[in-house]
Amino acid sequence: MFEQFIPNLWVQRSAWFDINVGIFVSQNQALLIDPGISADEVDAMHQFALKKGWDIIGIYLTHWHWDHILGPERLPNVPIYAPPYYDEVFEPEKHDRTLIALTNWEKEAGISRETPFVIPQPDRIFANHDTLIVGNAELQIVHTPGHCKGQAALFERESGLLWSGDNLIDYELPFVFHSCDAFIENLENLKTLDIHALVPGHGASTQDQAEINVRFSNSLTYLHDLKALVKQALADGLSGTETIARGLEQMPITNPEALRPHQINIGQTYLEFGGEAGAEKLGW
Ligand SMILES: [Zn+2]
Numbered sequence: 001m002f003e004q005f006i007p008n009l010w011v012q013r014s015a016w017f018d019i020n021v022g023i024f025v026s027q028n029q030a031l032l033i034d035p036g037i038s039a040d041e042v043d044a045m046h047q048f049a050l051k052k053g054w055d056i057i058g059i060y061l062t063h064w065h066w067d068h069i070l071g072p073e074r075l076p077n078v079p080i081y082a083p084p085y086y087d088e089v090f091e092p093e094k095h096d097r098t099l100i101a102l103t104n105w106e107k108e109a110g111i112s113r114e115t116p117f118v119i120p121q122p123d124r125i126f127a128n129h130d131t132l133i134v135g136n137a138e139l140q141i142v143h144t145p146g147h148c149k150g151q152a153a154l155f156e157r158e159s160g161l162l163w164s165g166d167n168l169i170d171y172e173l174p175f176v177f178h179s180c181d182a183f184i185e186n187l188e189n190l191k192t193l194d195i196h197a198l199v200p201g202h203g204a205s206t207q208d209q210a211e212i213n214v215r216f217s218n219s220l221t222y223l224h225d226l227k228a229l230v231k232q233a234l235a236d237g238l239s240g241t242e243t244i245a246r247g248l249e250q251m252p253i254t255n256p257e258a259l260r261p262h263q264i265n266i267g268q269t270y271l272e273f274g275g276e277a278g279a280e281k282l283g284w
């Protein structure tokens with residue numbers, strides 16, 4: 001069910017998966033953001049927009065991870081807009097891993113499909129600081145690497161809306177698929193924006209200023225601690241496995257579901273700062 005989060009934005013949390021999908025509207029023009037996640041939900045989203053009398057002018061994909069790219073196949077004539085470096089998904093390894101992750105999820109969820117999934121090919125890949133026009137509103141493309149290199153948030157200055165992609169989620173930790181250093185830089189940059197309404201890719205949205213500040217400080221504290229941990233471990237000559245063990249002691253995690261992402265974050269960051277994987281499988 002779509003709820004009006006701020007005057008220009010409707011948001012729905014999928015019933016299948018904890019992900020936010022959105023419709024940004026201005027002057028009856030509608031931009032779909034990360035539409036998904038099941039075929040039924042995408043079709044319902046389409047019907048919802050039609051009933052409102054909105055003209056769907058495009059789909060914006062915040063990044064190429066499988067859970068954010070499922071909408072376009074149900075909306076074949078709608079232009080697809082993508083963030084900087086979206087193209088990296090077509091590198092063979094990333095391409096195959098994306099399809100495997102989707103197949104595994106669909107199997108677990110009991111979703112079957114008649115035709116194989118094809119990763120959407122965008123009509124336009126934006127550059128950082130480009131502007132996406134919807135009606136008389138301007139959405140700024142803000143490149144946000146760290147979780148994924150090919151990721152960008154949307155920021156509307158007028159309302160202070162930030163659709164952040166997989167940044168500033170209210171989980172216990174950020175998921176560092178790409179780079180700890182880039183993630184820190186990205187959040188420091190987002191912090192300079194005048195944000196009044198935050199919609200992350202997953203978890204709860206908020207217009208509470210104190211909550212927005214807490215999300216920044218929690219994520220940044222985690223990332224700085226992660227970096228310091230790994231740098232010290234490398235200076236001490238620790239292996240990846242030893243670094244993970246030390247990390248679990250020095251950066252304890254309370255939510256059992258966050259334990260595995262935490263371990264993988266440590267492995268990923270160990271590789272980022274020059275550690276050798278050796279025989280171990282480290283990182284995402
Ligand atoms: Zn995501």
